Amino acid sequence: MFGDVLHKLRTEKKLGMEKLADEINSKYGTTYSKSMISRWENNLSDPKMETVRIMADYFQVSIDLFLELDQETNTIDAAHEIQSLINSLNMNNKILFDGTDMHKEDVEALKSSLESTLRLFNHVSKRK
Structure with a gap:
């Protein structure tokens, strides 16, 4: 899920939720908050597609990683x-x-x- 991937990428960069929100807001002109990131990471809320695009760009990964698309099998664990x-x-x-x-x-x-x-x-x- 998006939140699991976001959490993994954020912690790999050793960023707190607030620091991530500040950096994203500064770079992309968004208004994300620590609580929004928490809701996404805990899979309590789904982000808009634009947010997925921004996060993929920020972390320099494919959007597919966030969407967890397995093009060959289309499976869910x-x-x-x-x-x-x-x-x-x-x-x-x-x-x-x-x-x-x-x-x-x-x-x-x-x-x-x-x-x-x-x-x-x-x-x-x-x-x-």
Whole structure:
């Protein structure tokens, strides 16, 4: 996902979220904030395509890297995606479901369900 790639590139450059926002804003005339970058990195919000273009240019990588396009197989690693969502839920950020704030106990129930799903499919995949 975009957020995972952004986090990896940012940390490889040893940049904090605020420093990245400042550098991008200065170079491209944008108004990104630390909280916007956090939401993207935690996969809580999807950026506009223009943002993807700017980030690819800033980090000097292909847009395809951010979009994680596997042109040959067009596959998704479900385990990675579920784990990424669990990690996002662990960040204690405000979580929305269909635009509505989730209560802490509902977030915990969702996280528990996702963890159970991950364990189940890990078990199933080991049988193959």
